Amino acid sequence: MSERNLLMIPGPTNVDPSVLRSMARPTLSHTSGAFANILKETLSGLAQIFQTSGTVLPLAGTGTLGAEVALSNIIEPGDKVLVISGGYFGDRLAEIAGNLGARVDKLEVPWGTVPLKDKVEKLLGAAQYKVMAAVHVDTSTGVANPAKDLASLANARGALFVLDSVCSMGGMDVQVDNWGIDVCFTGSQKALAVPPGLTIVSFNSRALEVRQKRRTPPASYYGDINRWMPILQDPTKYFATHAVNMVYALHESCNMILAESLQKRFIRHQKIASAMRAGLRGLGLKLLCEDQVASDTLTVAYYPSGVHDGEFRKTMTDDYGVTVAGELGPLKDKAFRVGHMGNVNRNDALATLSAIEGSLWKQGYKPEGGAGTLAANRVLSE
Numbered sequence: 001m002s003e004r005n006l007l008m009i010p011g012p013t014n015v016d017p018s019v020l021r022s023m024a025r026p027t028l029s030h031t032s033g034a035f036a037n038i039l040k041e042t043l044s045g046l047a048q049i050f051q052t053s054g055t056v057l058p059l060a061g062t063g064t065l066g067a068e069v070a071l072s073n074i075i076e077p078g079d080k081v082l083v084i085s086g087g088y089f090g091d092r093l094a095e096i097a098g099n100l101g102a103r104v105d106k107l108e109v110p111w112g113t114v115p116l117k118d119k120v121e122k123l124l125g126a127a128q129y130k131v132m133a134a135v136h137v138d139t140s141t142g143v144a145n146p147a148k149d150l151a152s153l154a155n156a157r158g159a160l161f162v163l164d165s166v167c168s169m170g171g172m173d174v175q176v177d178n179w180g181i182d183v184c185f186t187g188s189q190k191a192l193a194v195p196p197g198l199t200i201v202s203f204n205s206r207a208l209e210v211r212q213k214r215r216t217p218p219a220s221y222y223g224d225i226n227r228w229m230p231i232l233q234d235p236t237k238y239f240a241t242h243a244v245n246m247v248y249a250l251h252e253s254c255n256m257i258l259a260e261s262l263q264k265r266f267i268r269h270q271k272i273a274s275a276m277r278a279g280l281r282g283l284g285l286k287l288l289c290e291d292q293v294a295s296d297t298l299t300v301a302y303y304p305s306g307v308h309d310g311e312f313r314k315t316m317t318d319d320y321g322v323t324v325a326g327e328l329g330p331l332k333d334k335a336f337r338v339g340h341m342g343n344v345n346r347n348d349a350l351a352t353l354s355a356i357e358g359s360l361w362k363q364g365y366k367p368e369g370g371a372g373t374l375a376a377n378r379v380l381s382e
Ligand code: PLP
Pocket: 010, 011, 062, 063, 064, 065, 089, 135, 137, 138, 139, 164, 165, 166, 167, 187
């Protein structure tokens, strides 16, 4: 029954069969007119999901490549960069900027919390930063950073704002143009509900201008937006081979997302996230972050004492067919992560809570039977 397993990790997420089927279509020439039309429609769909009239570039690779492409186009050695990090992926952004030769200052925010506006403002005022970068939802914590406020603080100081929206785009509102996000990137395998293998990076005109005015070429040859611009305008031209069948999948998924409508999709994610939090609390579990800063795409819960991470997750997968994720960094073995994004529905959330309850029982932690699903259902029926 492997096809009925539920993937409730924070990416990759459950892929709709129609998206999987689209990938089985014959591989077209990457410069054919037929493929060019599919790519153009995909670009238009992505622009709507990113809520931007800027340039959107899908590339073969994962979210980490997206970070490299985003930063390498606008950072030159010696540039000052401020990175806000409240988790594992914020730290990664700082490392990538450092590898590009930037002079990086990192504002470290305790895991589970968001940065204080005053602190960010003060830091931005203390030096001439060319770029400020942050993660919208750090997948190690499930905290949603105030991306809109951070963008406006960076904009006010003339710093380019880069947002890692790997764990939010397509599941939470990310208004690239309205909020002033100069460069934004995501991966295919999370709320876009496509298998892993693509990253998508958007650039606005300000970021493109910074790329044009560079004194040195970007560290990434493949990810140089200048090399892709002619292809984005006319996809029958060649720079590097598109991941043709992955683009079919992205095309199909963009169509599904837009057919649902962004607004309805965001509301679905919000509802399921609050039900998941209520359900986990109903089981007596402590969550990593407060509701006011919690993302709609994943939730992190601490284990009650005596529950063993590896055994708990093995029971979840082997006995219930539901996979949740372990933690990273300082939270490893102390907490687990439930992803609820992309195609997630109410059944998935309730089945997951039920599997969590059963797996906790097996470990000797015995909340009142049904307490998790009861609390979640109360929220879902509101
Ligand atoms: N940024 C965030 C917020 C992520 O959650 C991830 C992966 O989980 C990444 C970046 C890196 O993406 P990838 O694993 O696709 O390279």
